[in-house]
Amino acid sequence: MSDPSPLWEVFVRARRGLSHTHVGSLHAPDAELALRNARDLYTRRQEGVSIWVVPAGAITASSPDEKDAFFDPAADKVYRHPTFYEVPDGVAHL
Amino acid sequence: MYGNDFGPPEEAPGGGLLGEVEAAEAALREAAARQRRGAPASDDDLAGYFAEVIEADQKIEPRDWMPEKYRKTLIRQIAQHAHSEIIGMQPEGNWISRAPSLKRKAILLAKVQDEAGHGLYLYAAAETLGVSRDELVDLLLNGRQKYSSIFNYPTLTWADVGAIGWLVDGAAIVNQVPLCRCSYGPYARAMIRICKEESFHQRQGYEILHSLSHGTPAQKAMAQDAVNRWWYPSLAMFGPPDGESTHSAQSMAWKIKRFSNDELRQRFVDMCVQQAEVLGLTIPDPDLRWNEERQAYDFTQPDYDELMRVISGDGPCNRQRMAHRRRAHAEGAWVREAAAAYAAKRAAEKKEKVAA
Numbered sequence: 260m261s262d263p264s265p266l267w268e269v270f271v272r273a274r275r276g277l278s279h280t281h282v283g284s285l286h287a288p289d290a291e292l293a294l295r296n297a298r299d300l301y302t303r304r305q306e307g308v309s310i311w312v313v314p315a316g317a318i319t320a321s322s323p324d325e326k327d328a329f330f331d332p333a334a335d336k337v338y339r340h341p342t343f344y345e346v347p348d349g350v351a352h353l
Numbered sequence: 354m355y356g357n358d359f360g361p362p363e364e365a366p367g368g369g370l371l372g373e374v375e376a377a378e379a380a381l382r383e384a385a386a387r388q389r390r391g392a393p394a395s396d397d398d399l400a401g402y403f404a405e406v407i408e409a410d411q412k413i414e415p416r417d418w419m420p421e422k423y424r425k426t427l428i429r430q431i432a433q434h435a436h437s438e439i440i441g442m443q444p445e446g447n448w449i450s451r452a453p454s455l456k457r458k459a460i461l462l463a464k465v466q467d468e469a470g471h472g473l474y475l476y477a478a479a480e481t482l483g484v485s486r487d488e489l490v491d492l493l494l495n496g497r498q499k500y501s502s503i504f505n506y507p508t509l510t511w512a513d514v515g516a517i518g519w520l521v522d523g524a525a526i527v528n529q530v531p532l533c534r535c536s537y538g539p540y541a542r543a544m545i546r547i548c549k550e551e552s553f554h555q556r557q558g559y560e561i562l563h564s565l566s567h568g569t570p571a572q573k574a575m576a577q578d579a580v581n582r583w584w585y586p587s588l589a590m591f592g593p594p595d596g597e598s599t600h601s602a603q604s605m606a607w608k609i610k611r612f613s614n615d616e617l618r619q620r621f622v623d624m625c626v627q628q629a630e631v632l633g634l635t636i637p638d639p640d641l642r643w644n645e646e647r648q649a650y651d652f653t654q655p656d657y658d659e660l661m662r663v664i665s666g667d668g669p670c671n672r673q674r675m676a677h678r679r680r681a682h683a684e685g686a687w688v689r690e691a692a693a694a695y696a697a698k699r700a701a702e703k704k705e706k707v708a709a
Contacts, residue, residue: 263693266480283543284477286486288689289696300470303463304550322416 266315267293271307374548377533384410412538415481435475436493437501442468444508478539505668512579518558520587527621531611581637589655591618
């Protein structure tokens, strides 16, 4: 068997209406215990109303080794931002 | 937050140490927004890029390139910090069953649980640097990594729990608040979390001492005795004087460390004097006096030879602390094994269900 107590990443929703935010990580043998440990470790002071735990190994991350290239496609699409467009004088609600 | 029935108003959230933590958090966000080129241009540019990020007060993150020595220094520092939190549960844990009231017991339990939590945040931060928690625990258990020397002193009376909260946690906070601005992202974020929680620890200790020092003469004497014993070891927590500190210069350049040992020690002394007055207790230093020219207190340095002796293993409780930790680790083995066996069984059941 692999690691008997693998690493889990913990995400907490602080309040209704907010998205889950990464708060840290912990070790646990399974998802259920990871959830309980996350409650004890990251929400001792009512920091959250909902917790996600994700096996750290299941996360695929972009790598800084890819340098600029990975995010390059976004750089030349300024027209995705509303500030790209000229709004004629006198137009309301736009 | 327990006990707001004491303390000067500048301790309210927004000022004092909590205010500094919030300022560090704001600075983190502000620095992150600062414009800077997005990535190293080539492999030859890695060190230059690393230096630029540090220069801009931004954070180095786990997958970024970093000098090997930066990584090693951080692993050593974060691990020792984590070990200190774990060993630090012992002196106070000693009093959980003998706390003078249910309220005090509940508070102390919560505090010791926090210390365990701090240890876990810090081990997780260290793990982002490519070392496993199991390795670090082994290094502690076989004595190859150290923990803060302060925890090798005994807690002889209930007042010691108060003195630890006020002086030891107080010194730890002065040390740790600047670490909220450390250049390594996961460490800085863990420290912000920890410092917010430490503030409760320091206040609960101060409240214990305040109750005792305003109680019977015997209670006040007990409080004074605890302060007498914990004052100099607390000053020693800031480490050797600047001239003899081996790791400082490079850590300052990398913004792992922001102030020198002596600067932090001075800041701590200057804070404590007024707090001791409110307690009605005496800081055990006949040479403690205000220096108008320096705008700071002159004080007697702790015994650094004693610090070195305690660090090298010859303090009053070194052997006891390590024996206890090794025993706890060994006796907890069956819990870890049972949890792993249960998880394996459940995973196998799931597989069977899918197959069927």
